[in-house]
Every structure is written in C-alpha cells, then in structure tokens.
Amino acid sequence: MKHTPLYEIHKSCGAKLVGFAGFEMPVQYEGIIAEHKAVRNSVGLFDVSHMGEVDVKGPNAMAFLQKVTTNDVGRLEDGAAQYSAMLYENGGVVDDLIVYKIKDAHYFLIINASNIEKDFEWLEKNRLSDMTLENRSDALSLIAIQGPNAEKTLKKLTNIDLG
Incomplete structure (x- = not known):
C-alpha cells in the first residue's frame, strides 16, 4: 500500500x-x-x-473545462473553486471533481482517488489543442x-x- x-x-x-x-x-x-x-x-x-491532482494550462484550458464539466468555469474568479461533474457524451457521469481557477489559462483539478487513472485518461482523450494536462497526483x-x-x-x- x-x-x-x-x-x-x-x-x-x-x-x-x-x-x-x-x-x-x-x-x-x-x-x-x-x-x-x-x-x-x-x-x-x-x-x-490520496486524491488526484491535475494541472490544466494554456489558452484553451477554460474552453476545455467548459466542454468536459457541467458547471460554468467562466464564472470562477482567480483563487476560487467550483464543485462539478464530468460527463460522457451520452450524459452518464464520469466522476465528480473540484475545479480551482488559479489564474487565467491555469486551472487545477481535484479528482477522486479511486479513479485517478480512469479520469486522467478520459481528460486526455478529450484534450483540446493549445493546452496541457499534467497528472500531479504522485508529486503533490x-x-x-x-x-x-x-x-x-x-x-x-x-x-x-x-x-
């Protein structure tokens, strides 16, 4: 363990x-x-x-999170957090998460411990161009x-x- x-x-x-x-x-x-x-x-x-931590950075970071989460991340101010969910295209729930806006073009996600690999793979699969995703779970x-x-x-x- x-x-x-x-x-x-x-x-x-x-x-x-x-x-x-x-x-x-x-x-x-x-x-x-x-x-x-x-x-x-x-x-x-x-x-x-034990929770998962993912950095989302780049010019398309907000557009990406608007695409993959259910709440409006555009309403977040720097330093604010928002509870949300990620959905499959058919409306099924991938998982719930917390989205933090660090500053423009930089967000930080807290994902569930038991789903880190699954959630990160799903995020990668849906990643937009001109942005990066970094799984920081083992480093933080x-x-x-x-x-x-x-x-x-x-x-x-x-x-x-x-x-």
Missing part, C-alpha cells in the same frame, strides 16, 4: 489506519463522534493526499482544513491574505 507524506505522523498520533484506493489512510484517532463534533464546532485537518500532497474555525486557525499559521 502507498503512504502519504503524513503517514508516520498519523501512526505516531495513534490513528486507526485502513486501506483506501491503494493507500493506507487514517480513518479516526480518538473516535468518530468526537472528531465529527470537533470539525462541526471548531476545526479539523484531513490528509487527502493535499490537506483540507475544515470547520467554522478553519480560517481563524489558518490565519495563525500564515501571513497569506485568506480573503
């Missing part, structure tokens, strides 16, 4: 680890209910490094900070303007 860069930290903190999409991932620490309440009432950190790690105190907590850790 693969391990995320945070694997040793998870082990040392007593995480219960389970297999998912070829990775050994933490499923809980002190208990599901306590952790659920912590995230609902304060903040929680999730290691989602990803954490999600969630809960009502997420922004407050992050502001203590960075000088970046979080908006």
Whole structure:
C-alpha cells in the first residue's frame, strides 16, 4: 500500500489506519463522534493526499473545462473553486471533481482517488489543442482544513491574505 507524506505522523498520533484506493489512510484517532463534533464546532485537518491532482494550462484550458464539466468555469474568479461533474457524451457521469481557477489559462483539478487513472485518461482523450494536462497526483500532497474555525486557525499559521 502507498503512504502519504503524513503517514508516520498519523501512526505516531495513534490513528486507526485502513486501506483506501491503494493507500493506507487514517480513518479516526480518538473516535468518530468526537472528531465529527470537533470539525462541526471548531476545526479539523484531513490528509487527502490520496486524491488526484491535475494541472490544466494554456489558452484553451477554460474552453476545455467548459466542454468536459457541467458547471460554468467562466464564472470562477482567480483563487476560487467550483464543485462539478464530468460527463460522457451520452450524459452518464464520469466522476465528480473540484475545479480551482488559479489564474487565467491555469486551472487545477481535484479528482477522486479511486479513479485517478480512469479520469486522467478520459481528460486526455478529450484534450483540446493549445493546452496541457499534467497528472500531479504522485508529486503533490493535499490537506483540507475544515470547520467554522478553519480560517481563524489558518490565519495563525500564515501571513497569506485568506480573503
């Protein structure tokens, strides 16, 4: 099984680890209910490094995403994200994903861990000219900070303007 860069930290903190999409991932620490309440009432950190990450760049990047996703990526401002779905030509669902607009002509996709190869092959098959797709899944790690105190907590850790 693969391990995320945070694997040793998870082990040392007593995480219960389970297999998912070829990775050994933490499923809980002190208990599901306590952790659920912590995230609902304060903040929680999730290691989602097993998810797929794809860079989409070039003059046709937006046109490509307009073609292959269900939401209007043209409405995204720099730094914004949008939940969407990719559809086959017959209307069936390829998968769901999150589309981030980094800046004009540069987007970043988060795709499901169990479908990285399938989704990337489908994206490649539908790729337009004058753009690039790069599967960064094995090169990047990803954490999600969630809960009502997420922004407050992050502001203590960075000088970046979080908006």
